[in-house]
Each structure stands twice: as structure tokens, then as C-alpha cells.
Amino acid sequence: MSPKDQTTGKHGRRGPRHVAIIMDGNGRWAQARGRPRLFGHHAGAKRVREIVEACPDLGVEYLTIFAFSTENWKRTQVEVAGLMSLFRRYITKEARALRDEGVRVRFIGDRVRLDDKLIRLMDELEEMTAGNTRVHLTIALNYGGRDEVARATKRLAEDVAAGRLDPASVDEETLPRYLDTHVLPDPDLVIRTSGEARISNFLLWQSAYAEYEFIDTLWPDFSSDIFAGLVRSYGARDRRFGGVKA
Incomplete structure (x- = not known):
């Protein structure tokens, strides 16, 4: 999909069709309140619903959130186990509401290290919401972006070896068909909360022409009003995609 494919929002403003968010700062938010890090993760999970619900009125059709990275396994066993439990609880609790609100849910990433129960819940939620189109939540x-590209390259190489793909035909439009996000448009806007100014291995290929917003707000404090402000700010940007105005 062309990076110039944008939509006009409900109120006539040109805005991002696809917003991706690195939800950072849960642990620090909890520690600032004298609570364990998992308390912050639970607070952050509740914030997701508010942002998803805000998307339609802002003209945002696709929302992708970074829940757990390939590097997050380096955290303590207690925190990792707590996060996996949180993901299972979130899916179980929110599944019906997501379906009824017209949200289509997809998961991206490598499922190999995830436990069987979580994978089953993910599969069920994807199937349950497959017919929805109001908001596409990924x-x-x-x-991990590098892991995704490596897995995609492996599948591409297998197709070349099997004679299903002519190596001479491979160009920059080929690899995206093998990425986890092959059915999604590229993100127009990437937001990172908590004051960190790095992309942390998130959607590396897809975000080549995305606009970035790095904000100080910790994720549990990220409100729909802040989200709306960033979406409006995006609409005022001059996006030339490497060209210049005539």
C-alpha cells in the first residue's frame, strides 16, 4: 500500500489511518506509587480499551499496540509470568466486548515461546472477531522487528528454493507479503510514551515513512484526549515522502 494512502477523518481533517503505539512506562508508573511493576501493567491494560474506543471518531481504522517484545523475556521470571497471566486474563475478559464493539483483533509475533492456553485464546479471539471492520486492533x-524480518526472509527463501518464487522478481514489494503485517497498511503515525526516544525494534520495515511522536506521558496516564491531540497534530504535518513541493 502506498505511504500516501491516508483518509479524511470524521471532522474533515486529514489524519492517520493506522496508528501504532509503543506502550511504555507501566513499571515506572507503578514504582512511583510504591507499587510492584505488575500493578502498572494492569493499569496499562485498562487504558487500551479507552484508546480503542476513541479510534472511530478520530478516523483511525487501524491501531497496533506493542504488548510484549522478543527482548522482554530478559525481565525477571516473576514479571514475565505475571505478564503472560495478564494477557490471558485480558483476552478472556475483553473478548465479548471487542466482538460486540466491532473490533477485529489480530496478533503478530512469534508464538513458539507462548504457552498453549494463551495461543488457544489468541486463536479464538481472532476467529471470534474476524468479521468486524469498525476498528482493526493488532x-x-x-x-520483534528484526525477528519478523528474519522469519519473513526465511519463508521467502523457502519459496525461491521450491521454485515458487523467481529470485529475479524480488523487489521491495515482495518482502512485505511475507511479514506478519501483510494484511495491514503501513503505520502513518507511531507514538511512544514515557519519554524514551527510541523505536525498540518495533515495525522496522513498516515504519519507513511513518511520523513519530515521543511523549513524556507514562502509558497508564495516556488518555483519549492526549491521543486525539496527537492525531490532530499529525494532520498538520507536511508529508512529502522524499519529494518536494512544486
Whole structure:
């Protein structure tokens, strides 16, 4: 999909069709309140619903959130186990509401290290919401941009070896067909909360022409009003995609 494919929002403003969010700062938010890090993760999970619900009025059709990276396995066993439990509880609790509100849910990332119960819940939620189109929510779980590209390249190489793909035909439009996000448009806007100014291995290929917003707000404090402000700010940007105005 062309990076110039944008939509006009409900109120006539040109805005991002696809917003991706690196939800950072849960642990620090909890520690500032004298609570364990998992308390912050639970607070952050509740914030997701508010942002998803805000999307339609803002003209945002696709929302991708970074829930757990391939590097997050380096955290303590207690925190990792707590996060996996949180993901299972979130899916179980929110599944019916997501379906009824017209949200289509997809998961991206490598599922190999995830437990069988979580994978089953992910599959069921994807199937349950497959017919929805109001908001497309993609959850990156055990996801890493480099890992995704490596897995995609392996599948591409297998197709070349099997004679299903002519190596002479491979160009920059070929690899995206093998990525986890092959059915999604590229993100127009990537937001990172908590004051960190790095992309942390998130949607490396897809975000080549995305606009970035790095904000100080910790994720549990990220409100729909803040989200709306960033979406409006995007609409005022001059996006030339490498060209110049005539």
C-alpha cells in the first residue's frame, strides 16, 4: 500500500489511518506509587480499551499496540509470568466486548515461546472477531522487528528454493507479503510514551515513512484526549515522502 494512502477523518481533517503505539512506562508508573511493576501493567491494560474506543471518531481504522517484545523475556521470571497471566486474563475478559464493539483483533509475533492456553485464546479471539471492520486492533505479542524480518526472509527463501518464487522478481514489494503485517497498511503515525526516544525494534520495515511522536506521558496516564491531540497534530504535518513541493 502506498505511504500516501491516508483518509479524511470524521471532522474533515486529514489524519492517520493506522496508528501504532509503543506502550511504555507501566513499571515506572507503578514504582512511583510504591507499587510492584505488575500493578502498572494492569493499569496499562485498562487504558487500551479507552484508546480503542476513541479510534472511530478520530478516523483511525487501524491501531497496533506493542504488548510484549522478543527482548522482554530478559525481565525477571516473576514479571514475565505475571505478564503472560495478564494477557490471558485480558483476552478472556475483553473478548465479548471487542466482538460486540466491532473490533477485529489480530496478533503478530512469534508464538513458539507462548504457552498453549494463551495461543488457544489468541486463536479464538481472532476467529471470534474476524468479521468486524469498525476498528482493526493488532496486538504485537512476542514480537520483534528484526525477528519478523528474519522469519519473513526465511519463508521467502523457502519459496525461491521450491521454485515458487523467481529470485529475479524480488523487489521491495515482495518482502512485505511475507511479514506478519501483510494484511495491514503501513503505520502513518507511531507514538511512544514515557519519554524514551527510541523505536525498540518495533515495525522496522513498516515504519519507513511513518511520523513519530515521543511523549513524556507514562502509558497508564495516556488518555483519549492526549491521543486525539496527537492525531490532530499529525494532520498538520507536511508529508512529502522524499519529494518536494512544486
